[in-house]
Amino acid sequence: MTDAVDVVIVGAGAAGLSAAIVLGRCRRRVALIDAGNPRNRASQAVHCLLGHEGRAPSQLLAMGRLELERYPTVTQRSNLVTAIARSGNCFSVECENEVPFQVRKVLLTTGLTDDLPRVEGIDRLYGRSVHHCPYCDGFEHRDQAIAVYGEGDKGAGLALMMKQWSSDVMLFTDGLSPISSGMLARLDHQRIGVCTERIARLEGTADGMLKEIHLESGKAVARSAIFFTTGCHQSSNLSATLGCIRDEKGGIVTDPVTEESSVPGVYVAGDASRDVLLVSIAIAEGAKAGVAINQALLKEDGLA
Numbered sequence: 602m603t604d605a606v607d608v609v610i611v612g613a614g615a616a617g618l619s620a621a622i623v624l625g626r627c628r629r630r631v632a633l634i635d636a637g638n639p640r641n642r643a644s645q646a647v648h649c650l651l652g653h654e655g656r657a658p659s660q661l662l663a664m665g666r667l668e669l670e671r672y673p674t675v676t677q678r679s680n681l682v683t684a685i686a687r688s689g690n691c692f693s694v695e696c697e698n699e700v701p702f703q704v705r706k707v708l709l710t711t712g713l714t715d716d717l718p719r720v721e722g723i724d725r726l727y728g729r730s731v732h733h734c735p736y737c738d739g740f741e742h743r744d745q746a747i748a749v750y751g752e753g754d755k756g757a758g759l760a761l762m763m764k765q766w767s768s769d770v771m772l773f774t775d776g777l778s779p780i781s782s783g784m785l786a787r788l789d790h791q792r793i794g795v796c797t798e799r800i801a802r803l804e805g806t807a808d809g810m811l812k813e814i815h816l817e818s819g820k821a822v823a824r825s826a827i828f829f830t831t832g833c834h835q836s837s838n839l840s841a842t843l844g845c846i847r848d849e850k851g852g853i854v855t856d857p858v859t860e861e862s863s864v865p866g867v868y869v870a871g872d873a874s875r876d877v878l879l880v881s882i883a884i885a886e887g888a889k890a891g892v893a894i895n896q897a898l899l900k901e902d903g904l905a
């Protein structure tokens with residue numbers, strides 16, 4: 602037996618909250634610690650989520666936190682986890698301005714952070730008419746004048762995809778960027794114009810709807826929405842310091858059944874493992890990790 606907390610869950614987004622509910626129902630002692638920056642905080646509405654279509658992301662998380670209050674073995678704390686290190690059979694966890702504590706298992710649900718295009722005016726529009734994910738927000742901009750922002754064949758690929766939502770799609774590379782001749786031919790065939798000029802700024806309404814893309818030449822192009830593909834990165838470096846292996850996309854490699862990483866006792870769920878990047882998948886992975894962690898603890902305690 603040990604005084605250690607059973608599980609620390611780092612991050613209380615969709616994945617962390619989902620895992621905490623499973624583990625709370627198993628009466629596990631859980632420390633759920635969250636720095637308060639979920640990836641979709643700029644969004645107005647969650648889509649592709651059965652039973653919650655259009656719900657505000659902040660409301661969805663608040664509902665999850667409330668549901669957790671029913672489980673007395675789960676403690677929810679607002680803080681930043683600054684370090685985790687193996688300590689014998691357990692792990693030692695450090696947070697800002699707190700005494701370090703010991704845990705038996707670690708679940709990282711720390712998420713990803715998007716790399717926004719560096720364009721003046723984007724902050725006011727992001728999450729309302731500037732998006733990265735057509736599955737999340739494409740339907741709301743169907744049949745509108747859509748701009749795609751992205752370099753090379755990656756940008757061209759997203760532009761082709763956006764034809765599913767609108768016949769009026771234009772690709773902006775914001776400076777010269779190499780698009781293969783094959784892709785250029787496909788864009789041409791789909792009547793997708795390509796603008797390689799540098800963008801000066803975006804202009805929109807007070808409520809965040811894009812009106813025009815202003816180019817450095819002084820020309821303005823009327824567009825209603827931008828979908829961009831500029832990538833994202835891990836929100837936390839804890840997995841790297843723990844030694845978790847990452848794949849070529851920067852996702853933390855996990856066992857598809859248990860969500861355990863390459864470091865025994867360290868589990869990862871949600872966007873951080875870079876499977877399909879949706880709230881529903883984060884919830885599912887969190888639940889899978891919760892069950893697998895409980896099973897591992899049962900085994901260690903001679904109960905399975």
Ligand SMILES: Cc1cc2nc3c(=O)[nH]c(=O)nc-3n(C[C@H](O)[C@H](O)[C@H](O)COP(=O)(O)OP(=O)(O)OC[C@H]3O[C@@H](n4cnc5c(N)ncnc54)[C@H](O)[C@@H]3O)c2cc1C
Nearest residue numbers: 612614615616636638640641648682712737871872879880
């Ligand atoms: C603008 C936008 C709109 C989106 N719209 C949709 C949509 O409509 N539908 C959909 O399904 N998906 C949508 N997504 C994707 C969705 O946001 C993610 O799939 C989902 O948030 C992943 O949940 P998560 O729990 O893995 O990570 P997150 O929600 O990012 O939560 C991670 C949490 O961990 C915390 N954290 C990180 N490091 C630490 C640390 N060291 N210590 C403590 N806490 C830490 C963060 O502060 C954060 O609160 C959207 C994303 C964006 C950017």
